[in-house]
Amino acid sequence: MAEKRQIYSVSDINRKARMVLESAMGELWVEGELSRVTIHSSGHWYFTLKDAGAAVSCAMFARDNAGVAFRPKDGMQVQMLARPSLYEASGRYQLIASEMEEAGKGNLQEQFEKLKAKLDAEGLFSRDRKKPLPLLPKKIGVVTSPTGAAIRDIINVLTRRFPNIEILLAPVTVQGPAAAKSIANAINYLNKRNVKQPIDVLIVGRGGGSIEDLWAFNEEVVARAIAESEIPVISAVGHEIDFTIADFTADVRAPTPSAAAELAVREKGDLEDEVSLYQRRLNESLVRMQRDFQLRLNRAAHSYVFREPAVLVKQYRQKILSLEMRMGDLLKLESQTIFQRLERSSTRMEYLLESGVLQAHQRVDELSLLMRHEMERKAERSRQRFQSLESQLRMLNPMAVLGRGYSLTRRPDGSVVRSAEDVKKGDALITALADGKVVSKVTEKE
Template sequence: MAEPSRPATTPRIWQVGALCRAIADSLEARFNPVAVRGEISAFTAASSGHCYFSLKDQQGQIRCAMFRRAAQLLEFRPREGDSVEVLGRLGVYEPRGDLQLIVESMRPAGQGALYEQFLRLKARLEAEGLFEPGRKRPVPVLPRGIGIVTSPGAAALHDVVTALRRRACHVPVVLAPAAVQGAQAPGELVQALQALYRLAQAGTIDVILLVRGGGSIEDLWAFNDERLARAIVASPVPLICGVGHETDFTIADFCADLRAPTPTAAAELAAQARETWLEGLAAVQERLDRAVARRLDLSGERLDQAASRLGRPLARMAAQQARLGRAAHRLRFAVHRRLEADTRRFMALDVDLQGVARERLRRGADALERARLRLDLLDPRLVLQRGYALLADASGKPVTSVARVHAGQPLVASVADGDIPVTVTRPCNPS
C-alpha cells in the first residue's frame, strides 16, 4: 500500500515593505558601519545640499547618498572619477527596494596619511586658539588698498584682478608674488605676507587676499603648513583666504579672518561693488531731495500765512515809515535839548572855575608878598644902612673874631654904599 503524500512546505508570505525592512535590519546587523573604497560615478549635488552618486570598481557598483549635514563637513570637492574612501551604513531605499549606502564621511583614497597629518595639525592649532572666532576681524568696508599673495601666472590672480576691476577699480592693488605649490611654496608665501605686512603698517593697504585655484590635497598642501598658519595669525590687517573650491578646506582657511569659497569670492568680499555705493548714494540723494522739497513746501506755507496776516504791504510799510519819522524827530529834539543843557552846565562850571582861579591867584600873591618881606628883613644890606660895616679878609671870608686877624693884615670893610680897604695896626684883645 502506497504512503500518503506529505504537503509541501509553504514559504512565509512577506509584505513588500516588511521584507525591505527585514533586509535593512539584516544589513544593519551584519555590515554596519561599513567602509568602502571605490570610484565616484554620476555625482550630483542637489539644491537641498544632499549629494547622490555611485561607487564602483571593476566588479560592481552601489548607489550612495550623502545628506547635507555630512556634505557640509567635506574638506574637498568630490568630482567624477575620484577614488575615495567612505564610511557609512548600508540600507534599503524602501520606495524602490534599492540597496544604498548612506555616506557619513568621505576622504580621497590613497591620501590617508596626508589627511591624518592635516587633522593632527588642525587639532593642535585649534587647541592653541588660532581658530578662535573672537580674534577674527571684520573686513574694512572701504579699503584704502588691497594686497594679494598668489602666483603671478595663476588663473586665480586673473580672476581676482578681474573682479576687483569690476567692483572697485579705484582701489590700489599690490601683488606679492609667491609659489603656491611645491616644497618651496610655504616659505615664499610667508615672505610675501611679511612684505605686505610692512605696507599695512605703513598704511598703504588694509586688507590682504591669500588666493589659489583648486587642486588635489597634494596641490593645496602648502596651505596646510604650520609656518604659514602662524604668519596668517600675525597679520596686522584682516586677511581673506580664498584657496581652492568651495569644498576645499586648508589650515590657512581656519587661521584667516575670513574664508572665501573661491578666489573670485575673496575679491568680492574685500571690496563692495561700486554700483552698490552708487545706488546707496543715489538713495541718499533722493531722500535729501524729498526732505528739501518738504522743507520748501512748509516754508512756502508759512510765507503765505505771513503774507495773509500782513494784508496790504505798502500801507503797512507807510505806517512803519511814519513811526520811524516820528521817532527820528523825537530823537533829534532830545539830542538838541541835551546839548543845550550840557552847554549851560559847562558855562556855569566855567564861571565857577574862573572865580576859584582868581581867588587862588590872590591868595598866592599875598603869600608871596609876606615871604618877600621876611627875606628883606634878613638882608644884610639893611643892617649896613643903619651904620654897621661887614669886615672880610682878602679872600672874602667874613671876620667874626679878633683872634682871626693879625697886625698888618689887609681887610675890606663893606658899608651901605661901598667897600673900604683897611689895615690892621694891632688887634685888640677881647675884654
C-alpha cells in the first residue's frame, strides 16, 4: 500500500519559511544605499537596500520610522537595525527595519546637531548674552567629579596662580544616566547660594573621554542651567578637540580644565607687579604735580598783583566807572532808537490799514459783479434747458400723433387694442381722434 503523502499549500510553505528565517537570524545591523524609496500614505516606508554586489527589499513601518530624524531618499547611505523576514503573499525575501541612521553619523551625533540647532535658534549661543569674567575673583565654584583628574588639575593651577583664593566644590556625577541632572542641579544650587555667599566664577567640566563619556554635557537640561546662570560660567569639558553643547552656552569655553583655571584667575605675582608699577607711576605723578604747583605759586608771589595790590584795585575801579558811563550812553541811544522805530512802525501800520480797507472794498465790488454775471449765466442756461425739455416732452406725448391722421382704440375699461385678435364680434370700442372720440361696435372681423 502506497504511503500517504503530506500535501502543503504554498501559503503553508511561505509561512514556515518566514518563521525559520526570523528565528534563525534575529535582528542585526546592516549598511547599504537606499533606492526606490516609497513613502506610503499609511506612513510605512518601502525601499531597496543595496551595495556593489547585491540588493534586498526592505520595509519600515510607521510605528518605527516615527523616531527617525531624517526623511529617506534615493542614494542615501544608511545603517539600520533589521530582522530578515519573508513576505508570504509573494514569497519575497525582505528586511524589516526598526531603527535607521545615516551612515557615518551616529545617533548621538544626530542628537547633538539637532539640539545645537534648536538652542542656537533660541539665541542661547548669542554673544550678546555672554557675561564677562571678573578681573579678580575671590571665590570660584567648581562643578565636577570629586574623584576625577579634572578637580586635581583645577586646584593645582588655582592655588599656584593665587594661593589664597577660595575654591568651592559642588561634587557631581559626570557620566551615566543621572549625570546631566546632577550637573544642572549643582549649577542651580550654587546660583541660589550666591545670594548670601557670593561666588564670582563657575568652572563646569570634566576630563576627556569618548562622545558617550562626555554626553552629559550635551544634554539640554545642562545647557539651559548654564544659560540661566547669573554667575559667569567657564566650560572645561574634555580635551582641546572636544566640543559639547555646554561649550556653546557657557560665557567662556576653555579647552581643558587646567586652561579653565588659568582663565578664571591671573597670576598673583603678575597682579602684584602691576600694582607696584601703578604705585610708582602714581608717586611720580604726585611729585610732578607738587613741583608744578610750587612753580606756579612762586610766579604768583613775584607778580605785579601781589607786589602792588592797591594799584590793581584802582585800575579796576576806573574800568568800572568807564563801563558805567558807556552803559548810560548806550541806554540813552537805544531808547531814542526804539522811539524812532515805534513812530515809523505806527505810520506804516496806519498806511497798511488804510490800504487794506481800500483793497477790501475793491475786492467786494469785483466779487459782487462776478456774482451777478454768474447768476445771469445760470438763469439763461436753466431757461434753455427748460425749453429743450418742454420740446422733448411734446414730441414724446402719445396724443401728438393723432393730429397726423392716426387714432388710438381702447375698450371701455381703458385697455388699448393692439391687434384684431384682441377683439371679438359684438365688442364695444372707443376710438380717440385728434378732435374727439368715436364709439363703435364690432360687427365683423377680417
